[in-house]
Amino acid sequence: MIRVTVWNEYIHEREFENIRKVYPDGIHGCIRNFLEKEEDMKVRCATLDMPDCGLSEELLCGTDVLIWWGHAAHEKVSDEAAARVAAHVRRGMGLIALHSAHFCKPLKLLLGTSMTLKWKECDRERLFTVAPSHPIAEGIPECFALEKEELYCEYFDIPKPDDIVFEGWYESGAVFRSGVTFTRGNGRMFYFQPGHEEYPTYYEPVIRRIIMNAVRWARPVNRLTAERDNIQITD
Amino acid sequence: MIRVTVWNEYIHEREFENIRKVYPDGIHGCIRNFLEKEEDMKVRCATLDMPDCGLSEELLCGTDVLIWWGHAAHEKVSDEAAARVAAHVRRGMGLIALHSAHFCKPLKLLLGTSMTLKWKECDRERLFTVAPSHPIAEGIPECFALEKEELYCEYFDIPKPDDIVFEGWYESGAVFRSGVTFTRGNGRMFYFQPGHEEYPTYYEPVIRRIIMNAVRWARPVNRLTAERDNIQITD
Amino acid sequence: MIRVTVWNEYIHEREFENIRKVYPDGIHGCIRNFLEKEEDMKVRCATLDMPDCGLSEELLCGTDVLIWWGHAAHEKVSDEAAARVAAHVRRGMGLIALHSAHFCKPLKLLLGTSMTLKWKECDRERLFTVAPSHPIAEGIPECFALEKEELYCEYFDIPKPDDIVFEGWYESGAVFRSGVTFTRGNGRMFYFQPGHEEYPTYYEPVIRRIIMNAVRWARPVNRLTAERDNIQITD
Amino acid sequence: MIRVTVWNEYIHEREFENIRKVYPDGIHGCIRNFLEKEEDMKVRCATLDMPDCGLSEELLCGTDVLIWWGHAAHEKVSDEAAARVAAHVRRGMGLIALHSAHFCKPLKLLLGTSMTLKWKECDRERLFTVAPSHPIAEGIPECFALEKEELYCEYFDIPKPDDIVFEGWYESGAVFRSGVTFTRGNGRMFYFQPGHEEYPTYYEPVIRRIIMNAVRWARPVNRLTAERDNIQITD
Numbered sequence: 001m002i003r004v005t006v007w008n009e010y011i012h013e014r015e016f017e018n019i020r021k022v023y024p025d026g027i028h029g030c031i032r033n034f035l036e037k038e039e040d041m042k043v044r045c046a047t048l049d050m051p052d053c054g055l056s057e058e059l060l061c062g063t064d065v066l067i068w069w070g071h072a073a074h075e076k077v078s079d080e081a082a083a084r085v086a087a088h089v090r091r092g093m094g095l096i097a098l099h100s101a102h103f104c105k106p107l108k109l110l111l112g113t114s115m116t117l118k119w120k121e122c123d124r125e126r127l128f129t130v131a132p133s134h135p136i137a138e139g140i141p142e143c144f145a146l147e148k149e150e151l152y153c154e155y156f157d158i159p160k161p162d163d164i165v166f167e168g169w170y171e172s173g174a175v176f177r178s179g180v181t182f183t184r185g186n187g188r189m190f191y192f193q194p195g196h197e198e199y200p201t202y203y204e205p206v207i208r209r210i211i212m213n214a215v216r217w218a219r220p221v222n223r224l225t226a227e228r229d230n231i232q233i234t235d
Numbered sequence: 236m237i238r239v240t241v242w243n244e245y246i247h248e249r250e251f252e253n254i255r256k257v258y259p260d261g262i263h264g265c266i267r268n269f270l271e272k273e274e275d276m277k278v279r280c281a282t283l284d285m286p287d288c289g290l291s292e293e294l295l296c297g298t299d300v301l302i303w304w305g306h307a308a309h310e311k312v313s314d315e316a317a318a319r320v321a322a323h324v325r326r327g328m329g330l331i332a333l334h335s336a337h338f339c340k341p342l343k344l345l346l347g348t349s350m351t352l353k354w355k356e357c358d359r360e361r362l363f364t365v366a367p368s369h370p371i372a373e374g375i376p377e378c379f380a381l382e383k384e385e386l387y388c389e390y391f392d393i394p395k396p397d398d399i400v401f402e403g404w405y406e407s408g409a410v411f412r413s414g415v416t417f418t419r420g421n422g423r424m425f426y427f428q429p430g431h432e433e434y435p436t437y438y439e440p441v442i443r444r445i446i447m448n449a450v451r452w453a454r455p456v457n458r459l460t461a462e463r464d465n466i467q468i469t470d
Numbered sequence: 471m472i473r474v475t476v477w478n479e480y481i482h483e484r485e486f487e488n489i490r491k492v493y494p495d496g497i498h499g500c501i502r503n504f505l506e507k508e509e510d511m512k513v514r515c516a517t518l519d520m521p522d523c524g525l526s527e528e529l530l531c532g533t534d535v536l537i538w539w540g541h542a543a544h545e546k547v548s549d550e551a552a553a554r555v556a557a558h559v560r561r562g563m564g565l566i567a568l569h570s571a572h573f574c575k576p577l578k579l580l581l582g583t584s585m586t587l588k589w590k591e592c593d594r595e596r597l598f599t600v601a602p603s604h605p606i607a608e609g610i611p612e613c614f615a616l617e618k619e620e621l622y623c624e625y626f627d628i629p630k631p632d633d634i635v636f637e638g639w640y641e642s643g644a645v646f647r648s649g650v651t652f653t654r655g656n657g658r659m660f661y662f663q664p665g666h667e668e669y670p671t672y673y674e675p676v677i678r679r680i681i682m683n684a685v686r687w688a689r690p691v692n693r694l695t696a697e698r699d700n701i702q703i704t705d
Numbered sequence: 706m707i708r709v710t711v712w713n714e715y716i717h718e719r720e721f722e723n724i725r726k727v728y729p730d731g732i733h734g735c736i737r738n739f740l741e742k743e744e745d746m747k748v749r750c751a752t753l754d755m756p757d758c759g760l761s762e763e764l765l766c767g768t769d770v771l772i773w774w775g776h777a778a779h780e781k782v783s784d785e786a787a788a789r790v791a792a793h794v795r796r797g798m799g800l801i802a803l804h805s806a807h808f809c810k811p812l813k814l815l816l817g818t819s820m821t822l823k824w825k826e827c828d829r830e831r832l833f834t835v836a837p838s839h840p841i842a843e844g845i846p847e848c849f850a851l852e853k854e855e856l857y858c859e860y861f862d863i864p865k866p867d868d869i870v871f872e873g874w875y876e877s878g879a880v881f882r883s884g885v886t887f888t889r890g891n892g893r894m895f896y897f898q899p900g901h902e903e904y905p906t907y908y909e910p911v912i913r914r915i916i917m918n919a920v921r922w923a924r925p926v927n928r929l930t931a932e933r934d935n936i937q938i939t940d
Contacts, residue, residue, distance in 0.1 A: 090819060090862075092368070103935070110817040113889050114795060120938040128624040128645055133327070133418045138456040142625055154598040154637060155612055157795070157890055157933050160867060162397075167624060167637070167645045172940075175598055175639045183368045184818050185862055221373040228862050230808070233825040235877070325584060325627075338700070345582040348654050349560060355703040363859040363880055377860050389833040389872060390847050392560075392655055392698050397630060402859060402872070402880045407705075410833055410874045419583050420627055463627050465573070468590040470642075562838070603797070603888045608926040632867075653838045691843040 002041045002219050005063040006031045007054055009070040009077075010047040012197045019197050027069050027195070030202045031211065038212060048073055053081040060084055065094035065218045067211070068101045069195065082106045087227050090185035094218025096211065099150070099195035102158075107191070110184045111159050117176070118153035124171040125149040125194070127178055131165045135217045136179065136190060136210060144206050150196035152176045158191070166210075168193055179210070186222050190214045237276045237454050240298040241266045242289055244305040244312075245282040247432045254432050262304050262430070265437045266446065273447060283308055288316040295319055300329035300453045302446070303336045304430065317341045322462050325420030329453025331446065334385070334430035337393075342426070345419045346394050352411070353388035359406040360384040360429070362413055366400045370452045371414065371425060371445060379441050385431035387411045393426070401445075403428055414445070421457050425449040472511045472689050475533040476501045477524055479540040479547075480517040482667045489667050497539050497665070500672045501681065508682060518543055523551040530554055535564035535688045537681070538571045539665065552576045557697050560655030564688025566681065569620070569665035572628075577661070580654045581629050587646070588623035594641040595619040595664070597648055601635045605687045606649065606660060606680060614676050620666035622646045628661070636680075638663055649680070656692050660684040707746045707924050710768040711736045712759055714775040714782075715752040717902045724902050732774050732900070735907045736916065743917060753778055758786040765789055770799035770923045772916070773806045774900065787811045792932050795890030799923025801916065804855070804900035807863075812896070815889045816864050822881070823858035829876040830854040830899065832883055836870045840922045841884065841895060841915060849911050855901035857881045863896070871915075873898055884915070891927050895919040 008028035012019045023030050028045045036043040046054035048070075055077070060066070066085065070077070082105035089095050089110055097107050102115050125146045129137045153174035159182065166179030178193035192210065194201045201207055243263035247254045258265050263280040271278040281289035288311070295301070301320065305312070317340035324330050324345055332342050337350050360381045364372045388409035394417065401414030413428035427445065429436045436442055478498035482489045493500050498515045506513040516524035518540075525547070530536070536555065540547070552575035559565050559580055567577050572585050595616045599607045623644035629652065636649030648663035662680065664671045671677055713733035717724045728735050733750045741748040751759035753775075760782070765771070771790065775782070787810035794800050794815055802812050807820050830851045834842045858879035864887065871884030883898035897915065899906045906912055 086817070112791070112815040112817045114933045116933040116935045118936045118938050126643055126645075130624050130626075130647070131418075131630075132421045132457045132625065133423050135456050140457075151938070153938060154600050155602065155933075156600075159864065159887070159889055160601075160633070162865060163630070164634070167647075169639060169643060169645045171643075173596055173639060173641075174938075175596075175637045175645050177600070177637075182864070183366075184864055186367045188368050221370050222367045222375075228819045228821040228860075230821045231823045233823050233856070233858060233879075321582070347556070347580040347582045349698045351698040351700045353701045353703050361878055361880075365859050365861075365882070366865075367860060386703070388703060389835050390698075390837065391835075394629065394652070394654060395632060395836075395868070398865070399869070402882075404874060404878060404880045406878075408831055408874060408876075409703075410831075410872045410880050412835070412872075417629070419629055463584045463586040463625075465586045466588045468588050468621070468623060468644075601888075602891045602927045603893050605926050610927075653836075656837045658838050691840050692837045692845075 002215060003062055003064045004035055004041050004043045004067065004215055005046055005059060006035070006043065006067045007046045007069070009073040010049065011072045022198065022200050027197065027202060031067060034208050035212065035215065041215060048076060053077050055081040055085055057084060060088045060093065063093055064220055065096060065215045067096045067098065068104055068106070069098045070104045071100035071197065074103050074105060077105050079105070082109060086110050089187035089189065091227060092186035092220035092223030094187060094215070094220065095189045096214050096218060097189065097191045099193060102191060110189065111182065113159055114157045117156045118174070120151040120172065122148055123151040125151070126169040128167045128169065129165065130167050131163050134163055134165045136165050136181070136213045138213050139209055140206060146194055146201060146204065148199045149194055149201065152193050185228065186220065186224055188218045190218055237450060238297055238299045239270055239276050239278045239302065239450055240281055240294060241270070241278065241302045242281045242304070244308040245284065246307045257433065257435050262432065262437060266302060269443050270447065270450065276450060283311060288312050290316040290320055292319060295323045295328065298328055299455055300331065300450045302331045302333065303339055303341070304333045305339045306335035306432065309338050309340060312340050314340070317344060321345050324422035324424065326462060327421035327455035327458035329422060329450070329455065330424045331449050331453060332424065332426045334428060337426060345424065346417065348394055349392045352391045353409070355386040355407065357383055358386035360386070361404040363402045363404065364400065365402050366398050369398055369400045371400045371416070371448045373448050374444055375441060381429055381436060381439065383434045384429055384436060387428050420463065421455065421459055423453045425453055472685060473532055473534045474505055474511050474513045474537065474685055475516055475529060476505070476513065476537045477516045477539070479543040480519065481542045492668065492670050497667065497672060501537060504678050505682065505685065511685065518546060523547050525551040525555055527554060530558045530563065533563055534690055535566060535685050537566045537568065538574055538576070539568045540574045541570035541667065544573050544575060547575050549575070552579060556580050559657035559659065561697060562656035562690035562693035564657060564685070564690065565659045566684050566688060567659065567661045569663060572661060580659065581652065583629055584627045587626045588644070590621040590642065592618055593621040595621070596639040598637045598639065599635065600637050601633050604633055604635050606635050606651070606683045608683050609679055610676060616664055616671060616674065618669045619664055619671060622663050655698065656690065656694055658688045660688055707920060708767055708769045709740055709746050709748045709772065709920055710751055710764060711740070711748065711772045712751045712774070714778040715754065716777045727903065727905050732902065732907060736772060739913050740917065740920065746920060753781060758782050760786040760790055762789060765793045765798065768798055769925055770801060770920050772801045772803065773809055774803045775809045776805035776902065779808050779810060782810050784810070787814060791815050794892035794894065796932060797891035797925035797928035799892060799920070799925065800894045801919050801923060802894065802896045804898060807896060815894065816887060818864055819862045822861045823879070825856040825877065827853055828856035830856070831874040833872045833874065834870065835872050836868050839868055839870045841870045841886070841918045843918050844914055845911060851899055851906060851909065853904045854899055854906065857898050890933065891925065891929055893923045895923055
């Protein structure tokens with residue numbers, strides 16, 4: 001059983017009627033709803049307004065894979081909470097960062113780059129599967145389209161990914177490394193570009209399948225009980 | 236259910252009494268015996284003396300993961316059989332090449348380097364897990380030893396691996412990238428250094444666990460029904 | 471001084487008036503003309519109609535970086551010539567494969583995949599620099615356009631590149647890993663997508679700069695006098 | 706001309722007679738002394754006791770490649786200075802971290818892992834060149850030895866390196882990824898294990914050659930005048 005926590009800052013859905021109509025249970029609720037139908041997953045949600053920003057030590061200890069959606073409130077996540085998440089990833093917890101979560105604090109701590117990109121509001125996106133042997137690509141077609149998605153464009157300032165699973169094409173002239181994986185210590189991470197809050201992206205079957213695949217791929221294979229420290233060898 | 240075929244040239248075990256004593260059912264038989272106890276695997280064997288070098292189109296079509304042990308008879312594998320194996324790997328079949336199989340024809344076709352190395356007969360080896368987040372490292376300690384193993388030493392002429400999962404240390408002064416992964420097309424490969432025919436390496440629980448992990452990791456996630464061809468896009 | 475050989479099958483330019491008008495000295499002549507102005511390069515040309523397919527052992531021994539353009543006559547390059555080129559790359563010679571040379575024999579031997587892709591005749595291409603720290607990207611803008619280029623589209627069946635330096639976007643809906651690097655043994659390779667024979671791509675200053683950068687990057691750093699062999703360590 | 710700054714915390718050499726005997730000008734002085742003989746390098750030194758920890762904005766702006774040696778005083782480098790260094794690396798400055806600098810603040814900021822390892826005081830080390838096509842390996846033998854070096858052992862908690870150029874073997878049973886490269890944004894980094902302060906490692910010709918190669922490899926190819934920011938595309 002994979003213990004999944006879907007974390008969401010949960011701001012846009014409460015502030016804007018049009019977004020609430022798309023995601024009446026919040027983006028986190030939408031993602032929980034489709035994941036919890038999977039027999040090998042046990043899913044809960046957490047949001048920024050909870051104690052410890054919804055990212056307590058206890059919650060993280062009981063989380064195998066953390067899914068993260070954030071956009072307007074990256075700076076409201078405390079440095080302590082961000083550091084806890086980063087530490088748990090290094091110890092083995094999986095992290096799936098969606099859309100504007102490219103800019104979330106834990107990812108910046110773990111990857112060390114500016115995570116900046118170019119963007120534009122609405123465009124048509126096509127995604128191409130460029131790592132067909134990767135478990136996250138299982139059952140995903142070679143190419144699929146999203147009629148409306150926020151355009152993200154290179155240069156995307158990430159470290160060289162372990163794998164580029166999906167490449168994005170945008171009608172008005174952009175490309176983006178849309179699905180990329182990283183490892184840090186014992187933990188695995190997947191960043192996935194689609195998911196602007198105004199569009200029903202997380203209802204798309206192909207997007208759901210990718211997130212399910214990513215959860216299974218990112219589960220810890222060797223989880224540590226504490227962060228690593230330098231060790232002197234004594235014979 | 237993962238359909239595993241254990242292929243062995245099966246020569247040393249028939250020629251030499253001392254090797255037959257270590258592997259009375261052949262190396263392939265020893266590997267089959269421990270894999271077939273796994274509930275998610277269906278295992279069969281094939282050997283060089285069978286028709287089509289034991290590597291018929293039919294057998295490969297029914298194989299999800301091919302394990303390969305060879306040493307004395309690499310050149311007796313026909314070019315046709317080697318090309319069939321390489322094509323099936325590109326289409327998605329997993330390939331696990333053990334020990335002196337670094338020099339087998341399919342691996343050379345798929346990797347494009349000389350696959351040469353330095354070697355010496357008997358030494359003590361320690362293996363270090365250097366990719367603790369990799370599924371092949373699941374449950375494997377950070378360091379473990381093999382009291383007797385053939386020494387393989389760098390420079391090992393392989394392409395840059397996708398992952399170096401295990402690094403080998405040898406008492407008399409050698410290091411080796413002992414467990415390495417590659418992808419080609421839709422297929423995944425794992426090369427693993429231990430397994431000289433004179434030593435009971437494949438009876439070691441840690442080695443068995445690594446091979447089991449590798450089988451699960453190398454299963455096809457998107458298998459093609461034919462080799463890829465250039466395709467002209469017509470709107 | 472970097473000794474560069476520009477190899478071209480040299481067929482289209484002789485057969486078709488419209489192509490000869492674009493490249494009156496052949497594509498190889500055009501590339502030689504701009505490279506030979508560089509103070510650190512000594513450039514010569516070779517073509518398929520020469521003895522040994524223009525790829526004699528002597529020529530390769532005297533070549534630091536081989537540039538390859540081919541399209542219509544991949545099969546007319548002898549297996550012996552292709553094997554010689556691959557061996558020299560493994561020994562340290564640089565190889566720059568341009569446009570339809572994705573399908574040339576030496577690259578297939580060295581990379582082990584089908585090298586297939588999707589294609590369509592004419593489109594507008596934009597290229598994005600996605601590895602700004604790479605020497606091949608020195609002085610190249612973050613994005614530049616080619617008004618007319620043949621469209622190449624994913625899935626491009628290559629092994630995972632060491633670096634993706636350039637990503638291509640095409641107006642009619644395609645993306646492509648347009649500039650990618652590989653190493654095999656002591657040799658370095660760069661594949662670069664632009665360069666359809668009907669368009670004046672090799673007159674573009676940005677394309678010329680990329681090819682110059684690639685020549686400098688691909689020069690041998692440690693060249694071997696013979697191919698590697700397995701070596702037994704004797705104390 | 707490559708502008709090199711050799712930064713050293715410069716503590717051991719002042720505190721301990723035996724270390725001062727090995728490095729009477731400090732480790733930084735020793736490294737400057739051999740680098741400044743190179744015609745294409747302009748070298749200066751900086752130490753922790755200078756204003757701004759010796760890492761002022763002005764100095765970093767005038768530095769193409771920063772070499773870093775630190776051990777006892779990682780925490781005395783201010784967070785501001787560490788952040789400045791990391792920002793300059795992302796903008797294109799090269800960084801060469803030596804020996805116990807695996808634990809320096811800028812590297813931790815840039816790489817995101819714990820950078821922990823196992824260690825033991827004195828051992829014999831052999832280094833193997835495992836990326837013979839890499840510019841840092843130019844002119845370096847396939848294997849060389851250091852009679853006395855501090856033992857560093859796996860698991861070394863680094864992100865997957867772009868390249869592992871050197872692998873270390875230690876007599877008492879350890880392996881280590883001793884020479885590894887990373888890129889972040891426009892900057893390139895090389896971590897190199899040898900260089901314990903009690904041993905004359907930086908007088909070894911092969912070690913000097915590696916550091917010279919690394920300086921040339923790490924020079925900026927595209928330097929930014931400011932850190933990147935998210936950019937909205939407006940047509």
